[in-house]
Amino acid sequence: MINSKQDLDFYLKSDFSRFDRKPNLKDYILSNEIWYIYHYQRHLRYVEYYMNTNKSKLLFLYHFFKYKRLGFKLRFTIYPNTVGPGLRIYHAGDFIHVKKLCKIGRNCTLLPGVVIGNKNLEDDGSQVFIGDNVYFGLGARVFGKVKIGDDVVVGANSVVVKDIASNCVVSGIPAKVIKMK
Template sequence: MIQTRQDLKRFLYTEDALMRHPNMFLKWLGRSDDYLPFLLVKCLRKYEYYKNKKRNFLDIIPYAWYMWNFRRLRVKTGIMLFPNTIDEGLLLVHPGFRRIDKFAHIGKNCTILPNVLFGLKTPEGGFQDIKIGDNCYISTGVTILAPVTIGNNVTIGAGAVVNKDVPDNCVVGGVPAKILKYKE
């Protein structure tokens, strides 16, 4: 959770190092698809900072600006993120639909590819958490249904439907997701 200026700088530096391409100016100039997720994550972190910090009267203007810009970028990219759900080191490789609801808690250094959905098993599910550990890789087309806990250093294969808890250091895949192998 970003609460101080130092936290914001650390988050931005970590994600900038992950997402930075040597020709970022050319990506911006050519309006590359990879540039919009980069802007969305950057705007998300600044919005989280102004949302969490103790605001004075002058902070209303940047808070309103980042809130508006974050919502605009969410619609433009099709990536539905919520503030204070993802720890530092988020990597969104390609643009495309992602829905990560506010009941999700994602750890550090996670990579999330397009067409990923975090949802509930039943409509009347109420408040249920999805907890994902550090250093996870969520491939394209994955559906994660709450309540579920995914451990650290987990790779989820393409098209998997995760509806049960997953231990640390493993690769899962299939419908429903099963452990394919353990990492060493």
């Protein structure tokens, strides 16, 4: 959770260390997705900082507006204070949704189509815990009250509805362990 300027700097450095390079003006002019994803993550971290510290309502509103605007453009819905440092989002091809009651650890990777949500139509208040260094493949889904351990790979188009132990690869509908690391 970002509660100080040092925490904000740590989260931003962790997030941006996972990019190959920092986007530049050329990326903006050419509308390359790296520019939009970079700035979406940046504004998300600033929203978390100003939300948790209550330092400046005006700056909070500015970053919140930018975060929501880029979220609509990219079709991302990642709620503040849900994702740890070192987040990496590859590509902006499909919808990404991370529900409010979710805690994702460090250095996680999300590909397009990842949904972490509820089993039912109503919000049942179930919380999802995801460990460090988890890789979600293209179109992976996580539903219900689930705990996923550290160093897990969730295969493409897998549906996780049960707890997953650390250090394994899961795939299928419903997701089953196919390999232990």
